[in-house]
Amino acid sequence: MNKAIGIIIALIITGSGLFAQDKGDNLSPQRKQAIDSLALEKVRDLSKYISIIGDKKTQWSEAQRVIERAVELFMPGSEIGVSSLSRPDVTYYKVREYFDRLMQLNYDKISIDWYKIQYVSDLERQPDGTYVGVITVFQRFQGFDAEKGLVYEDTTKKDITVYVKRKETQIGGKLIGFWDVLLGDIRVKETSK
Amino acid sequence: MTQIISKIKTIRWQTVMIVILAAMLAVGTESCNKNTGKLTKKEKKAQIEMYKKQLSEIANGTSKLSLQEQERVINEAINKNFNDPELNNLIIQAQQKNKAAFAELQKQHDQQVAVARTKLYDLIANKEGLSADELEKELDVIKAQKLNDDEINELIGRVDKKIADMRGGSMGGTIKSQLESAFQAIADAAKGGNVTQANSLVQSTVSKYFVSESTPVLIIISKEGSIVDYDKPTTIKKYLDFCKDQKDSRNAVDSYMLDDSGKIKELDLIKK
Numbered sequence: 001m002n003k004a005i006g007i008i009i010a011l012i013i014t015g016s017g018l019f020a021q022d023k024g025d026n027l028s029p030q031r032k033q034a035i036d037s038l039a040l041e042k043v044r045d046l047s048k049y050i051s052i053i054g055d056k057k058t059q060w061s062e063a064q065r066v067i068e069r070a071v072e073l074f075m076p077g078s079e080i081g082v083s084s085l086s087r088p089d090v091t092y093y094k095v096r097e098y099f100d101r102l103m104q105l106n107y108d109k110i111s112i113d114w115y116k117i118q119y120v121s122d123l124e125r126q127p128d129g130t131y132v133g134v135i136t137v138f139q140r141f142q143g144f145d146a147e148k149g150l151v152y153e154d155t156t157k158k159d160i161t162v163y164v165k166r167k168e169t170q171i172g173g174k175l176i177g178f179w180d181v182l183l184g185d186i187r188v189k190e191t192s193k
Numbered sequence: 194m195t196q197i198i199s200k201i202k203t204i205r206w207q208t209v210m211i212v213i214l215a216a217m218l219a220v221g222t223e224s225c226n227k228n229t230g231k232l233t234k235k236e237k238k239a240q241i242e243m244y245k246k247q248l249s250e251i252a253n254g255t256s257k258l259s260l261q262e263q264e265r266v267i268n269e270a271i272n273k274n275f276n277d278p279e280l281n282n283l284i285i286q287a288q289q290k291n292k293a294a295f296a297e298l299q300k301q302h303d304q305q306v307a308v309a310r311t312k313l314y315d316l317i318a319n320k321e322g323l324s325a326d327e328l329e330k331e332l333d334v335i336k337a338q339k340l341n342d343d344e345i346n347e348l349i350g351r352v353d354k355k356i357a358d359m360r361g362g363s364m365g366g367t368i369k370s371q372l373e374s375a376f377q378a379i380a381d382a383a384k385g386g387n388v389t390q391a392n393s394l395v396q397s398t399v400s401k402y403f404v405s406e407s408t409p410v411l412i413i414i415s416k417e418g419s420i421v422d423y424d425k426p427t428t429i430k431k432y433l434d435f436c437k438d439q440k441d442s443r444n445a446v447d448s449y450m451l452d453d454s455g456k457i458k459e460l461d462l463i464k465k
Contacts, residue, residue: 034415034422048439066438171409171426172459178423
């Protein structure tokens with residue numbers, strides 16, 4: 001009798017452990033690595049979107065579509081900082097406004113490259129189950145004039161807060177557990193020539 | 194005992210003997226006829242009349258027998274060798290009619306085979322973009338003709354296989370590789386700066402393989418035992434645009450579900 005009770009208790013503990021793991025409460029190193037990579041990938045995706053939006057050769061309709069995709073990467077209400085070598089302060093714009101302004105920058109050609117994309121603060125689980133981390137990127141911006149050529153360039157270090165939360169949704173009648181990665185504010189840390 | 198003996202004495206033994214002899218004669222005659230197979234004149238005449246009637250019907254095309262049965266009747270009449278001029282004449286007429294009917298039947302069969310062959314090649318090519326169910330419906334019509342032709346049977350097999358492929362049966366790998374090629378082609382076109390071509394490939398891939406632009410796409414980022422982790426669900430249109438925007442095809446096809454028309458209604462991708 002005691003043996004049977006022991007087995008039942010063990011099953012309950014094991015079952016609840018599996019359930020907790022499936023919910024993402026206690027991630028194995030492999031699963032943690034997968035969501036770390038996923039969040040980094042979203043930042044890389046954003047860098048491509050920024051290049052397309054800023055590219056003067058991109059058609060307006062295509063740029064609008066890409067803006068929509070880029071906005072979807074962010075938490076609602078997020079802001080992106082803009083700096084310049086010509087002024088000391090940093091201006092923050094709502095995400096959509098930032099992209100609209102990027103599309104309309106007064107250069108004949110611009111080039112935006114993000115590099116050294118890496119975690120400065122690993123994803124850490126918060127009490128509400130959300131994993132929060134910070135990824136830093138370096139942005140190389142170059143603005144060209146049709147006649148004068150390169151007229152402005154800078155390099156900006158930016159910190160991006162990332163939020164990763166496990167959510168569930170119904171697809172084709174089955175419940176799917178997925179990791180929702182959302183970017184928060186993009187803060188300017190330093191700007192140099 | 195006395196009573197039994199008295200009964201036996203009352204039987205008319207002559208009458209009994211006559212009845213027995215008559216019965217033996219009748220049985221003997223019957224068995225004699227069976228052994229020799231010979232017909233009486235009456236029987237022969239009846240048979241000739243029967244064949245004349247059947248052959249006349251064959252000759253004038255009113256026979257209800259099948260062509261094979263008609264041929265059997267004609268051969269029977271020939272083999273019986275009745276040596277009746279009128280019957281012989283009818284045999285010749287019936288033979289000609291039967292031969293012509295067989296020729297006509299063969300001609301019709303050849304025409305049906307030709308039509309079926311053309312139709313089957315159309316179904317294999319499926320230029321009209323029919324669904325698996327529509328293809329099967331058309332194929333069933335051809336199967337119902339029971340043409341019993343080797344080439345037709347082979348083509349039927351090919352269409353059956355095509356339908357199975359469309360439903361994700363035996364050749365699932367083909368759709369997988371075709372999809373992965375399409376993803377890569379979109380990424381390559383964008384990488385080459387040809388956005389128009391990339392957009393065209395996005396449209397053609399959606400219409401060729403998927404139920405709609407909003408077909409759900411799940412991307413597996415990790416599999417550990419029974420636990421599967423996904424990226425945020427997207428749609429096929431957004432995913433193909435993503436391949437174009439990122440100029441990269443990062444995911445392989447893990448699995449897919451087809452609807453009744455053979456189009457993908459759910460796609461699962463996995464990180465390469």
